[in-house]
Amino acid sequence: MYNRRWQQQQTARSDRWKREDEAPRLKDRITELESLKLELEEGRVGDAEPVAGTRRVRHIVVPRAAALFELPCSDNKCTNGGHDLTDVLLAALDARQGVIEGEHTCVGTREDQPCGLVLRYRAVATYRSGAES
Numbered sequence: 001m002y003n004r005r006w007q008q009q010q011t012a013r014s015d016r017w018k019r020e021d022e023a024p025r026l027k028d029r030i031t032e033l034e035s036l037k038l039e040l041e042e043g044r045v046g047d048a049e050p051v052a053g054t055r056r057v058r059h060i061v062v063p064r065a066a067a068l069f070e071l072p073c074s075d076n077k078c079t080n081g082g083h084d085l086t087d088v089l090l091a092a093l094d095a096r097q098g099v100i101e102g103e104h105t106c107v108g109t110r111e112d113q114p115c116g117l118v119l120r121y122r123a124v125a126t127y128r129s130g131a132e133s
Contacts, residue, residue: 037057083119
């Protein structure tokens, strides 16, 4: 059982990396974007506190980053889960928003039930030429 889950996770990771490699570059999509930081934490629906160990910050290396924001679910019992923030973040970055906040519920399953882990995110972007709003 563990070996099968590990193989599924490895396959999902490889597939995500392939999509990142094939995606357009963020610097080409949002040319004025100078920096981007994602503050992330995951929790269960209705819980004010995040699940222990899920708070993290990702500093996006804009010149090399893919214009793709797919994040895996941190629950190791979740199957086919994750969070795709691509459309939301790109739309906000296109609009030159400086701070983008929201939540996304995992689309995977956990023991034949919806996973339901909620990703709370805050993106902080800076732009060249005073384009930040």
